[in-house]
Amino acid sequence: MHKALTIVLLGILLVGCSTTLDTSSTNPPTAPHSTSSPPTTQHPATENNSQHTTTQNDSQYPTTQNDSQHTATNDYVAGRELFKLQRDSDSALGQRVTDFFPLPAGAVLVETRHFGAQQFKANLVSKTGDIFPLVNDEGYILTTTLHSFAAGQYLLDMIINGEVTFIIRTPDIEEATSWSGAGKKFTPFFTLSGTNTFEMSFQGNGLYIVSLYNQAGERIAVLAQGDTTEKTNTDVTVPQGLYLLGIESTGVWDIQLK
Structure with a gap:
């Protein structure tokens, strides 16, 4: 009976050992889970992030031809x-x-x-x-x-x-108050402001025209137009700025700014 009891005890011990070994063999599948974390270290060096800081438009903008x-x-x-x-x-x-x-x-x-x-x-x-x-x-x-x-x-x-x-x-600037000549001519710029009087005389045949232009090149007044040789006085009121005269004539002319 003593021998039979010993055999039973040995059998129980062997069954317990085999159960322990089977349980530990199910643990290894959890090991690969820890190796999945390294890909997160790639985020700071993503292709999109590196390109954003060196875009072609950003580098060219300060020296664009249009600027x-x-x-x-x-x-x-x-x-x-x-x-x-x-x-x-x-x-x-x-x-x-x-x-x-x-x-x-x-x-x-x-x-x-x-x-x-x-x-x-x-x-x-x-x-x-x-x-x-x-x-x-x-x-x-x-x-x-x-x-x-x-x-x-x-x-x-x-x-x-x-x-x-x-x-x-671009026209020159000359602070003159009188101009004379013959034929077609544009005077240099001169400064005008407020109300001014132009006295004009012509000698010759044919039509003459005297126009006043601003710095933008716009004709703002026709000071004289005709075919008479008599003196002509014309008043014009303008804001302060640069102006020039355009004269079209086939004869001799003289203009005074009074």
């Missing part, structure tokens, strides 16, 4: 040469298209000197494709015309068939 052009074309300075082209009769004949160049907003003078038997043509073209005819004549050309454009970038599309000097500039 540099904006400051170059908004400053109006009297007496400044904005464009000049000189060609002799043996060079650069035919069509010529210039690079873009800046023009300010306001009055500009276009001076043309052309020596040749054929056509000389010049069109100003904006970056948006707007075309402004400046000159279209042939033979000997000696003209000065007044224009006004929006600030921006422009090019010249030209046909040259002779010796030419072509200049675009």
